Amino acid sequence: AQSVTQLDSHVSVSEGTPVLLRCNYSSSYSPSLFWYVQHPNKGLQLLLKYTSAATLVKGINGFEAEFKKSETSFHLTKPSAHMSDAAEYFCVVSEWIGTASKLTFGTGTRLQVTL
């Protein structure tokens, strides 16, 4: 079975400084990986998706993630944090079961952005 591990449950950065949210994956084949963001009392918004076309994936709101097979990692980064980035971030792997796709979520990383 596919799985993801988010290495930090909570990350705090100052506004304007870089963001790094870490994720390792476990997969028996080349996976599809995602990052989703969830603002308080809101649904999940897709930030970006990796599907093996390119190892560096650019997403919305200035976020990007790099797929590193040798390290089984898919870390999310942003050069400069904004107050509006404060939210819960989930690393996700998809698993195909026949023709159905099941998403498996990590436990989440809460990003706090301070002035």
Add this chain to the structure above:
Amino acid sequence: DAGVTQSPTHLIKTRGQQVTLRCSPKSGHDTVSWYQQALGQGPQFIFQYYEEEERQRGNFPDRFSGHQFPNYSSELNVNALLLGDSALYLCASSWGTLEADTQYFGPGTRLTVL
């Protein structure tokens, strides 16, 4: 372009009751998946519907059932509610088979079981 919509927003039920949650997929999408998100946890896959049939199911008891209608909208039914069923229930939609893993989520229905 309307995104995924869910109703109701909030719901309060008592143990033993039954509940129905509703979801309308994003325009152009034909596949609906349901997830349960307990407080402080990541979402857990319940099941996925395509062409009005349950295509795959997660590790949830038979008390959880669903339906997909010809217009691709979907319902999630939970019978004999338990306190542990209190959670945010998320619906996600996607298109076809090849893109079924690119799922767009609705705002969720928060269910409280007393």
